Amino acid sequence: MHLTHLLLLSAPGLLLAADPALAPRALPNALSGGYAPTIIPCPADRPRVRDGSRISANETAWLPLRRRATVEPMIDFLTRAGLPGFDVAAYIRAAAPDGTTDFSALPNVAIAASGGGYRALMNGAGFVAAADSRTAGATGKGGIGGLLQSSTYLAGLSGGGWLVGSIMVNNFSTVEALRDGGPEKSIWEFDSSIFAGPRERGLRVLNTAGYWKDVVDQVDEKRDAGFEASLTDYWGRALAYQLIDAPNGGPAYTFSSIADTPAFQAGDVPFPILVADGRSPGEKLISLNATVYEFNPFELGTFDPTTYGFAPLKYLASNFSAGVIPPSGSCVTGFDSASFVMGTSSSLFNVFLLQNITGTTPSDSGIPKIAIDAVLGVLTDLDASSNDIAQYAPNPFLSWSPATNPSAGSPHLDLVDGGEDLQNLPLTPLLSPLRSVDVIFAVDSSADTPNNFPNATALRATYERSLSPIANGTLFPPVPSARTFVNLGLNARPVFFGCNPSALPAGPVPPLLVYVPNAPYSAWSNVSTFTSSYPAEQRDAIIRNGYEVATQGNGTIDAEWPACVACAVLSRSLERTGTPVPEVCGRCFERYCWKGETDEVDRGAQGQICVREHQNE
Numbered sequence: 001m002h003l004t005h006l007l008l009l010s011a012p013g014l015l016l017a018a019d020p021a022l023a024p025r026a027l028p029n030a031l032s033g034g035y036a037p038t039i040i041p042c043p044a045d046r047p048r049v050r051d052g053s054r055i056s057a058n059e060t061a062w063l064p065l066r067r068r069a070t071v072e073p074m075i076d077f078l079t080r081a082g083l084p085g086f087d088v089a090a091y092i093r094a095a096a097p098d099g100t101t102d103f104s105a106l107p108n109v110a111i112a113a114s115g116g117g118y119r120a121l122m123n124g125a126g127f128v129a130a131a132d133s134r135t136a137g138a139t140g141k142g143g144i145g146g147l148l149q150s151s152t153y154l155a156g157l158s159g160g161g162w163l164v165g166s167i168m169v170n171n172f173s174t175v176e177a178l179r180d181g182g183p184e185k186s187i188w189e190f191d192s193s194i195f196a197g198p199r200e201r202g203l204r205v206l207n208t209a210g211y212w213k214d215v216v217d218q219v220d221e222k223r224d225a226g227f228e229a230s231l232t233d234y235w236g237r238a239l240a241y242q243l244i245d246a247p248n249g250g251p252a253y254t255f256s257s258i259a260d261t262p263a264f265q266a267g268d269v270p271f272p273i274l275v276a277d278g279r280s281p282g283e284k285l286i287s288l289n290a291t292v293y294e295f296n297p298f299e300l301g302t303f304d305p306t307t308y309g310f311a312p313l314k315y316l317a318s319n320f321s322a323g324v325i326p327p328s329g330s331c332v333t334g335f336d337s338a339s340f341v342m343g344t345s346s347s348l349f350n351v352f353l354l355q356n357i358t359g360t361t362p363s364d365s366g367i368p369k370i371a372i373d374a375v376l377g378v379l380t381d382l383d384a385s386s387n388d389i390a391q392y393a394p395n396p397f398l399s400w401s402p403a404t405n406p407s408a409g410s411p412h413l414d415l416v417d418g419g420e421d422l423q424n425l426p427l428t429p430l431l432s433p434l435r436s437v438d439v440i441f442a443v444d445s446s447a448d449t450p451n452n453f454p455n456a457t458a459l460r461a462t463y464e465r466s467l468s469p470i471a472n473g474t475l476f477p478p479v480p481s482a483r484t485f486v487n488l489g490l491n492a493r494p495v496f497f498g499c500n501p502s503a504l505p506a507g508p509v510p511p512l513l514v515y516v517p518n519a520p521y522s523a524w525s526n527v528s529t530f531t532s533s534y535p536a537e538q539r540d541a542i543i544r545n546g547y548e549v550a551t552q553g554n555g556t557i558d559a560e561w562p563a564c565v566a567c568a569v570l571s572r573s574l575e576r577t578g579t580p581v582p583e584v585c586g587r588c589f590e591r592y593c594w595k596g597e598t599d600e601v602d603r604g605a606q607g608q609i610c611v612r613e614h615q616n617e
């Protein structure tokens with residue numbers, strides 16, 4: 001019905017294109033057919049901002065479809081994982097009997113991919129590939145394939161947002177498909193840097209000047225339509241050429257269109273969430289009290305007690321005031337470009353772009369002067385510390401929650417990279433008791449230590465935040481210091497946190513956290529955050545390393561690892577239903593749960609001493 005309508009309206013050229021590599025993707029449904037938003041008459045049911053006291057009606061309506069769709073994959077996955085003496089099928093079917101709409105006993109699984117640029121995309125991709133039953137070998141011995149199909153939420157932040165966005169915008173493509181592509185082109189071609197641009201289809205040559213001219217033209221279209229542009233527009237458009245499988249990085253693809261795809265509507269794919277932080281007017285540094293915003297296919301907003309509201313994503317840049325569009329006002333669509341959303345979550349990289357542009361001369365980089373001038377032209381010359389912002393103007397939360405929303409009086413909402421508050425894992429939206437998540441697989445590719453491995457700074461930030469009023473009553477299990485993480489090697493293998501919820505303060509039980517840190521198993525996956533290009537072999541080796549971490553070398557490090565993943569999935573559900581824990585789970589929790597051990601001795605290590613290498617070449 002209206003999907004076809006939008007397709008026809010927007011991009012007739014795409015429908016005529018014969019390139020088979022164009023097929024698998026979401027919807028280029030921006031009405032302009034390009035990057036520019038469009039002003040339209042408002043629908044009869046006028047879009048409005050809602051408060052944060054519940055999840056959206058759209059998500060509420062979608063969840064039963066997804067929860068139902070996870071039942072069979074979960075039975076398959078848990079059965080393969082091996083839980084002797086436990087009747088998986090009987091348990092899961094009883095938790096979600098045919099015809100029920102009450103899924104409260106069924107495990108509710110989330111995966112969260114941290115920031116960390118291309119390192120985070122590649123390492124996170126290794127985890128997702130291992131969790132995906134469609135990946136060759138993933139359901140074999142020692143595999144955890146099917147965990148992705150059992151998941152309800154898939155969250156990403158910054159580089160992890162590139163991963164989640166790229167998968168979701170490209171019709172839930174597999175990591176293998178995004179990596180290997182079709183005969184003419186893969187999507188994730190990182191050997192040619194984002195500054196040089198992609199190799200053209202067929203000819204396989206670089207056309208850096210043409211690429212940058214296109215990017216500048218696309219952003220100009222947005223400006224010509226009457227909307228302000230910030231550095232993030234350029235950054236996001238450039239990213240799109242590496243993440244969205246469509247000509248010119250698919251300028252018409254919107255994030256909200258994910259909700260219009262048949263797979264999403266059928267509940268066949270998880271609910272994607274990308275995270276960004278709010279920067280209050282005049283604020284230079286982002287603190288833990290910053291408002292954490294989420295983008296999902298339906299909305300941009302937050303449960304935090306500051307802004308405490310959600311705006312319909314599809315109608316961003318309409319003139320909302322106190323949550324409503326004035327009766328005489330029009331609506332805007334197409335502002336929520338998928339590339340702008342991915343660029344917002346990773347806006348720290350604006351500076352990366354800026355450094356390259358300012359440090360370069362057209363003759364040696366091939367970047368044309370008009371592109372350099374255009375990018376430099378949007379700099380806030382009064383305030384260079386604002387160059388990392390993504391500007392949402394007009395502000396969807398203008399005059400909304402004025403007593404508590406720091407941006408209520410501002411004509412624009414400034415959002416920045418979700419990792420700037422040190423919460424480099426997109427956990428906040430998954431911790432809301434309203435979402436009832438049972439377990440989060442938190443894949444951490446942060447570069448905390450001097451040699452670019454994580455030491456769980458992200459978890460400590462979220463724990464600290466949970467003690468402050470900004471957390472609005474959401475709980476998070478305590479986690480040890482960086483030194484303990486490093487000394488005990490807790491950053492070199494998976495660790496479970498919050499195994500024993502009765503040890504937590506009273507309140508809604510938070511999810512069990514399965515911390516999956518990036519560590520070298522089969523490759524040096526600790527590449528620097530600001531490396532801009534990766535040969536295909538290196539990309540593949542890092543993805544594979546992420547896979548080995550996720551599966552603990554297909555169970556060669558711990559044959560019970562898949563069972564332990566299954567136990568983590570089941571844990572909260574077993575507690576709720578008062579079901580005895582399978583024997584193997586007792587052993588797993590003994591091995592993987594953090595039970596309060598610490599080691600604070602300063603051993604002067606680089607930060608990553610205990611490397612459990614798994615070189616099987």
Ligand SMILES: *[C@@H]1O[C@H](CO)[C@@H](O)[C@H](O)[C@H]1NC(C)=O
Pocket residue numbers: 023024025171263
């Ligand atoms: C999206 O993926 C599904 C499942 O693989 C497939 O059936 C469908 O044809 C794909 N859609 C497009 C537009 O390629």
Ligand SMILES: *[C@@H]1O[C@H](CO)[C@@H](O)[C@H](O)[C@H]1NC(C)=O
Pocket residue numbers: 057058259260298
């Ligand atoms: C969200 O729900 C509203 C109200 O039921 C509906 O009109 C709208 O189409 C839904 N949006 C999406 C993207 O499904």
Ligand SMILES: *[C@@H]1O[C@H](CO)[C@@H](O)[C@H](O)[C@H]1NC(C)=O
Pocket residue numbers: 136137138140548553554556616
């Ligand atoms: C684990 O399985 C995957 C998929 O079959 C394979 O690519 C990888 O080499 C295996 N790793 C080990 C350590 O066996």
Ligand SMILES: *[C@@H]1O[C@H](CO)[C@@H](O)[C@H](O)[C@H]1NC(C)=O
Pocket residue numbers: 287288289468469470
């Ligand atoms: C956050 O706000 C609380 C009060 O609401 C305050 O006690 C705390 O110091 C603030 N933290 C930061 C990092 O600004």
Ligand SMILES: *[C@@H]1O[C@H](CO)[C@@H](O)[C@H](O)[C@H]1NC(C)=O
Pocket residue numbers: 304305306308472473
């Ligand atoms: C969260 O914040 C909102 C807005 O300040 C408030 O109405 C609500 O009661 C808070 N919820 C909890 C659990 O504290």
Ligand SMILES: *[C@@H]1O[C@H](CO)[C@@H](O)[C@H](O)[C@H]1NC(C)=O
Pocket residue numbers: 039317318319329330331332394
């Ligand atoms: C929003 O308000 C501004 C300022 O009054 C106006 O220029 C713009 O056209 C309005 N946008 C829409 C879509 O009505």
Ligand SMILES: *[C@@H]1O[C@H](CO)[C@@H](O)[C@H](O)[C@H]1NC(C)=O
Pocket residue numbers: 193194195196355356357358359360364365532
């Ligand atoms: C910018 O990127 C280009 C292409 O990758 C590279 O050749 C150039 O050295 C970079 N310039 C700076 C200053 O980083």
Ligand SMILES: *[C@@H]1O[C@H](CO)[C@@H](O)[C@H](O)[C@H]1NC(C)=O
Pocket residue numbers: 447448449450455457482483486606607
């Ligand atoms: C842990 O990471 C933080 C950065 O996130 C760093 O400042 C600190 O020095 C690290 N500490 C250790 C012991 O690795």
Ligand SMILES: *[C@@H]1O[C@H](CO)[C@@H](O)[C@H](O)[C@H]1NC(C)=O
Pocket residue numbers: 450451452524526527528606608
């Ligand atoms: C990766 O880790 C190894 C081992 O600590 C170290 O020698 C190497 O310098 C690190 N690489 C980067 C890019 O940090």
